[in-house]
Amino acid sequence: MDIITHFLVPYIILTILKSKNKLAGAFGGISLDFDFLIVWIGILFPEYFIFSHRGITHSFILGFITSLIFIYILSRKPVKRSIGYVIKRDINLEFNKSNAMTVGFIACFGALTHLVLDFLTSKGIPLLYPFTITRYSAEIYYYLDSITLAVGAVVLFIIYLKINWKYKKVAMAVFIVLLVSFGGIRGYEKFTILQTESVSFNGNYTEISAYPTSDMFVWNVVGTDFKNQQYHALEYNAIENRRQDIGTFKFITVQNGSYESAKNTIKIADNLPEVENFRWDAYFTCIDATSNSPQWNITYYDFLGSTWHMNNLTVIVP
Numbered sequence: 001m002d003i004i005t006h007f008l009v010p011y012i013i014l015t016i017l018k019s020k021n022k023l024a025g026a027f028g029g030i031s032l033d034f035d036f037l038i039v040w041i042g043i044l045f046p047e048y049f050i051f052s053h054r055g056i057t058h059s060f061i062l063g064f065i066t067s068l069i070f071i072y073i074l075s076r077k078p079v080k081r082s083i084g085y086v087i088k089r090d091i092n093l094e095f096n097k098s099n100a101m102t103v104g105f106i107a108c109f110g111a112l113t114h115l116v117l118d119f120l121t122s123k124g125i126p127l128l129y130p131f132t133i134t135r136y137s138a139e140i141y142y143y144l145d146s147i148t149l150a151v152g153a154v155v156l157f158i159i160y161l162k163i164n165w166k167y168k169k170v171a172m173a174v175f176i177v178l179l180v181s182f183g184g185i186r187g188y189e190k191f192t193i194l195q196t197e198s199v200s201f202n203g204n205y206t207e208i209s210a211y212p213t214s215d216m217f218v219w220n221v222v223g224t225d226f227k228n229q230q231y232h233a234l235e236y237n238a239i240e241n242r243r244q245d246i247g248t249f250k251f252i253t254v255q256n257g258s259y260e261s262a263k264n265t266i267k268i269a270d271n272l273p274e275v276e277n278f279r280w281d282a283y284f285t286c287i288d289a290t291s292n293s294p295q296w297n298i299t300y301y302d303f304l305g306s307t308w309h310m311n312n313l314t315v316i317v318p
Contacts, residue, residue, distance in 0.1 A: 001117040002144055004152035005179070006030045009117065010110040011159075012172045021106045023093050024071055028110025031070035032057045032118075042277075049277035050126070050133055058118060058125035067111035068104055071095050075103075089160070117141075120183065122212060123281070133280060140186045142212045151178055186212060189219065189238045197221050197236070200243075204228060210236070211283060211304065220246070220304055222284065231284055233303055249286045249303045257291030265289065265296040265317045275300060278313045294318065 010025035035057040042051035050056045057066045073079060075095035084091050095103045118125045124137025158171040193210050201208055205223030217239045223232045233246035254262040266287060269275055279285050282302035290297045301312035
């Protein structure tokens with residue numbers, strides 16, 4: 001989800017609950033996306049690729065810690081004055097001994113809404129880090145929706161304006177209805193597609209999954225055939241009820257060498273930090289292994305394509 005939605009959702013919920021600390025929740029909601037300040041660690045030290053967008057800060061434990069640190073910094077007087085000067089508004093945000101429990105809890109609530117929203121989007125997030133780096137996702141929303149972003153920007157501007165609160169409430173209600181409606185439509189589409197395609201794929205494809213695209217009504221559907229070690233992908237248009245093949249992709253393709261030798265080499269390559277990072281970012285990872293004696297060229301690729309990273313990676317293993 002975009003940063004505006006992450007600000008608005010906790011703000012609107014806390015407005016409904018008549019909380020006096022709406023900004024604490026809203027700023028807690030956007031705090032996790034300030035991970036761009038630490039991505040340089042993952043760039044300089046590839047083995048720490050968890051320091052990336054939607055990485056280390058997007059877990060329950062570190063997400064809550066991030067929100068508390070963020071709120072503490074924003075509540076310092078020099079920071080509040082600077083922000084207020086830029087936006088021409090006073091920032092009513094206090095975080096001290098007398099209200100630490102209340103404001104801290106609300107900031108963590110904002111972080112929780114962020115985690116839930118990102119869990120619903122493409123690729124997901126490592127919710128249980130540091131116990132595991134596995135990403136969890138419901139794959140309902142595409143990671144960025146242009147309509148939601150545009151409407152959210154208008155609603156945020158209306159909230160900023162010095163106008164009657166009833167107009168602000170109407171704008172916030174429209175945004176929440178839009179967000180929930182889009183999720184409902186996508187959720188229904190996904191359920192219907194999985195029901196339909198579980199019949200369409202032949203018996204060897206025992207696992208069917210669907211992934212949202214930037215078009216609300218178009219999905220990528222992937223069947224997994226463990227027996228023949230391959231995937232089959234297609235594009236499904238829910239409005240037109242039309243399928244278009246993307247292709248069939250083998251788990252591993254070997255050229256100029258034995259399959260066993262290739263598998264042993266792939267085990268070595270899998271331990272490289274850049275490969276671990278690629279697998280972590282990919283929807284699906286297929287491998288082309290080519291022997292160029294005395295070395296192997298191992299190419300990893302994601303046939304669905306990456307949201308924000310490269311779609312393939314080649315490493316050389318002696």
